[in-house]
Amino acid sequence: MYQVGDLVFYGSTGVCKVTGITTRTVERHHRVNFYVFKPLYQQNYIILVPVNITKVFMRPIISKGEANRLLDLIPTIATEAYYNCKLSQLSEHYETFLKTHECLDLVRLTISIYDKKQIADHTQRKFGSVDEKYMRRGEDLLFGELAAALDISKNEAAEHVAARIKLDRRVS
Numbered sequence: 001m002y003q004v005g006d007l008v009f010y011g012s013t014g015v016c017k018v019t020g021i022t023t024r025t026v027e028r029h030h031r032v033n034f035y036v037f038k039p040l041y042q043q044n045y046i047i048l049v050p051v052n053i054t055k056v057f058m059r060p061i062i063s064k065g066e067a068n069r070l071l072d073l074i075p076t077i078a079t080e081a082y083y084n085c086k087l088s089q090l091s092e093h094y095e096t097f098l099k100t101h102e103c104l105d106l107v108r109l110t111i112s113i114y115d116k117k118q119i120a121d122h123t124q125r126k127f128g129s130v131d132e133k134y135m136r137r138g139e140d141l142l143f144g145e146l147a148a149a150l151d152i153s154k155n156e157a158a159e160h161v162a163a164r165i166k167l168d169r170r171v172s
Helices: 064-076 087-098 103-122 129-150 154-164
Strands: 007-010 014-026 030-039 047-050 058-060
Touching (some): 007 030, 064 129, 064 154
């Protein structure tokens, strides 16, 4: 059970702070305990999550040590840009990374799409909107969790990641 003040990674929302635990009456006098989640990076928004129902993925955020280990690992991560003419299959491929809810997979996703963007820029081709959407989503979740774990801003987390991505990544 989470406690007030805990930071959790919640579904596709990302990092949330547990701001309370409340009891509500639902379905005719049935009392249910709910977590009150406040997403860290969304204003004026709260989420009530039943304590005993796990329909949506949630876990504690990574520790500061895990965040630093992940950042140190970034230069060694080999990725490959993924191409598919069928946008539904491209989206499905990217969703597999998001659905694991693991920071390492978010790193792999964002770096592989970043590589694809570099190739598009180098060859003067258009960068796809599906690629852009998933790169932003992956970055948002990754930078948000790293920022929370390291107690820094999302911009600073992005700078930490960028500093570890080799600037001379080969363009194929």
